[in-house]
Amino acid sequence: MLEFLEPDGIQPRGTLLVIPGRGEQEEVYKRFGSRIAADAYRVEVLSDPTADPDATRAEIARRLQALDAVHPLVLVGSDTGALFAAGLLANDELSAVAGLILAGLPVGSDAAPAATAAGSWDEELDARTTCPTHRGRISAALVTPGALYEPVPQDWPERANLGAIAVPVLAIHGQEDPISSLDAVRERYLPIPNLEFVSVAGARHDALNDQSHRSVAATVVLWLERLKLNGPELNAIATPELVGYGVA
Numbered sequence: 001m002l003e004f005l006e007p008d009g010i011q012p013r014g015t016l017l018v019i020p021g022r023g024e025q026e027e028v029y030k031r032f033g034s035r036i037a038a039d040a041y042r043v044e045v046l047s048d049p050t051a052d053p054d055a056t057r058a059e060i061a062r063r064l065q066a067l068d069a070v071h072p073l074v075l076v077g078s079d080t081g082a083l084f085a086a087g088l089l090a091n092d093e094l095s096a097v098a099g100l101i102l103a104g105l106p107v108g109s110d111a112a113p114a115a116t117a118a119g120s121w122d123e124e125l126d127a128r129t130t131c132p133t134h135r136g137r138i139s140a141a142l143v144t145p146g147a148l149y150e151p152v153p154q155d156w157p158e159r160a161n162l163g164a165i166a167v168p169v170l171a172i173h174g175q176e177d178p179i180s181s182l183d184a185v186r187e188r189y190l191p192i193p194n195l196e197f198v199s200v201a202g203a204r205h206d207a208l209n210d211q212s213h214r215s216v217a218a219t220v221v222l223w224l225e226r227l228k229l230n231g232p233e234l235n236a237i238a239t240p241e242l243v244g245y246g247v248a
Contacts, residue, residue, distance in 0.1 A: 001059060004044075007037075013228055014228055015069055016043045016074050018046065018078070020045065021079025023143050023144030029043075053084065075094065075097050086160035086165060098232075100169045101171075104205045162191050169195045171196070174200050174205060194232060222238075
């Protein structure tokens with residue numbers, strides 16, 4: 001587990017448990033975790049559940065039961081980690097969780113591309129991200145080459161019954177995601193009762209870590225603030241009153 005804490009002298013405002021995608025090491029989310037923690041939300045990155053789902057489930061359970069857990073507790077999943085997280089909440093396994101953030105959710109036939117589609121490592125990098133920094137980081141043995149094209153575990157899409165998720169959901173998806181198309185994932189999200197769906201211009205599959213990672217992190221923090229201060233209703237805190245006004 002990789003942990004990012006709030007700045008010294010600042011009271012923590014909540015806890016995010018991040019579940020990586022296929023073949024990803026915890027360090028893939030170092031930049032995301034550092035940025036969110038700077039706003040006083042603790043971030044703990046767990047293990048890839050496709051390697052050992054029971055171990056990841058146990059990690060989550062231990063953290064939710066810890067006496068020092070700071071609420072609200074929010075689950076964050078990327079790629080197959082998003083499916084895994086959604087499956088846990090859809091089946092009432094995590095009653096202490098107050099919210100869910102899903103990024104790069106694998107959908108339909110796009111969830112398990114043929115292995116022959118993987119191509120070269122450069123092509124896989126292109127599918128993941130256009131961010132030079134992120135490309136450099138994941139090229140340094142932080143992901144398993146080809147894992148992105150492995151089939152998702154067979155029962156995970158069925159377990160991830162999105163219509164059964166009662167907590168607020170923030171969905172983030174790259175507009176240029178070649179692994180899970182924006183149109184397909186938009187339809188997949190429709191049954192969620194309390195949903196905010198954000199598409200990221202120019203982003204590919206690693207929506208939390210692409211070139212617009214600052215805007216994505218800001219979107220996450222604004223959503224977290226609304227959840228912490230206003231609960232599941234997510235009432236607005238800052239509301240634009242005048243946009244583009246001027247003297248005619």
